[in-house]
Amino acid sequence: MRHTISVLLQNRFGALTRVAGLFSGRGYNIDSLNVAPTHNPDISRMTIVTRGDDATVEQIVKQLNKLVNVLEVQDFRDHEYVDRELVLVRVKAQAKSRAEVMQITDIFRAKIVDVQPESMTIEITGDEGKVEKFIELMNHFGVQELSRTGKVALPRR
């Protein structure tokens, strides 16, 4: 099962490695990982998306809680949180396809951030469903490069 785990941790040397090690040490892959300081520069928020059976993820969450630098851990269930992801995608756009790419970009409320003679770079923000759908559509035109932040999430409370 897919889990979105949010970790608040003190911004200390090695803290990221400790968190990542709890996953790799159990043979678990991290689908995406986002980490950056919160409004308090001493504290970072990490959003981890991973796949695993519930018992193992429960173990990982408890182990995360044991880490000295970890302040809070949440394993989000459906609808308990809002999430977004930002993606930059460079897509092939020649004269004949450019209009169509721009049209789709518009429908998705995405933004063109760079235009080159043969390509365009588009920024899209949204939840997982929207972002995936957009990438799928862009694949028809030819995705040249893509970079995504991974999911960031906050609890609804």
Add this chain to the structure above:
Amino acid sequence: MLGSEILVAALEREGVDTIFAYPGGASMELHQALTRSTQIRTILPRHEQGGAFAAEGYARATGKAGVCMGTSGPGATNLLSGIADAYMDSVPLIALTGQVPQAMIGKGAFQETDFFGMTLPVVKHSYLVTDIADIPRIVKEAFHIAQTGRPGPVVVDFPKNIQQQRAQPVWPEKVDLPGYEPSPKADEVALNEVLGLIEKSERPVLYVGGGIITGEASKELRAFAEATGIPVTTTLMGVGAFPEDHPLSLRWLGMHGCAYANWAVSGEFKPRTNPGDPMELVAPGADLLLAFGVRFDDRVTGKVEKFCEHGTIVHIDIDSSEHNKNKLVHLPIHSDIRYALRQLNGMLSRRPLQKRHTAWHEQIARWKAKGPLRYTAKEDVLSSVHMRDLLAGREQEAIMPQHVLEVLYELTAGEAIITTGVGQHQMWAGQWYRYKFPRQFLTSAGLGAMGYGYPAALGAKVARPDRQVVDIDGDGSFLMNVQELATARIEKIAAKAIILNNQHLGMVVQWEDRFYGGNRGHTYLGDPRNMRAIYPDYVAICKGFEVPCERVAAKSDLRAAVQRMLDSEEPYVLDVITPYTEHVLPFIPAGRTVADMIY
């Protein structure tokens, strides 16, 4: 002050009186500072692994953090087994390492290893000092983390250039670790439920572990057991948490634990030889298992689904990640165990238990009569070739390893602190010596690190000079840290060692005999060209170290020899020649059930 001096002053402020430290290029500045300390005794082990195990012995014997130190690179990697051991067995250990100067980190410098990275999976926490101003805070936090909650090892890696810098230290008043809550307290409702479960149960058992010892809760446990009349079995880590001569004691359980302890927990079944056969119940085991400060280790549970299969399980532990990790339990309670037991005892004194569990005690008495620990001197003893010459004319006098422990128990009145290596001798030391107080049995239980026994005995003896400290060792394990005889001799540490010398890696031999048709896979430690001789010659080795040693091969010589060893004011080694044909029983093969127990 120099960075090195700030570190030593910080150790002094934590009350450190002993450090086991082996110098090298990246840590010699720290040793220079240690020479100026009047509070700290620096003991030079002869190998960093010995130093780490000695610091663990010190910590296990006292509950205070043990401190060891090595230089960068190989000095640090040699500490690694001790750190892993402390992690597995929840021992408060501070491991200090020198590191190459910051400017050299990542350059493949001489004696450089990423020790912070290397130790991540086996530490409770770790630090790489990057600023001289952080030293006081780091050391204070390190000791706090190592010694509170579920104890464990903390690594502090210290680059040489910071050791050589100068600064005026600012000592923090208290630690500030907002994400670290070491003492959870059980909720009243849950504890009430525990008492309700006891009241309803017919066959309750207390299954207690090292948590009772590290949580300093032995007294409370005893009061609780006596108030409820519930029989107590311990894990190997919990040996000493409850006096084994107490009528409620079932001694320890698990793979080589007492048959009656295993029956009391999981039930008695008709013995079967084929694990495919159905399990036929003879008498049911616990209907309520009170698991306090334990972690359902596989050496305890065997096949985990069959462990206390039909009982309600209450699990109180300070570490919530142990709840439902190996075994799903019915009532997990996250708490400091001493707090929980005190609360329970308080409730019991206000409202004493009505239930007496008389039939259960009768059943346990029957089990104790049916499955006591036992051994017999067998005919095949002299198939141990190494015993033939030594016993020529006295063939009936072969010394069984269990007998050595019985004699030692008698001559020390059960008051000695016992350390062990890992293997058959370790199990016999657990079985045939009986323990009555916490921190009396110091053994590498989780990691199972051979070579642990003698250095751990040194650490324990330094911490408890008032006690007789005896390492029960095997010839394989003892050789792994034999160099620590020099430490014992030079530092005048009167730790004793008994080698149960069967010329083999006995535990592996036992498995070979049971599961591999007796084929020897490099488990013979003697000289294959002269199997009648004892190799190596420990008496000669000890002579080189100037440590008194004698060899005993005949039963009638044993008692006096053990007495001479105990009477010695110096370190002393007794090399006792035993047969390799003896197996540790009872034995529940790995992953099997109580129905498969050989006893």
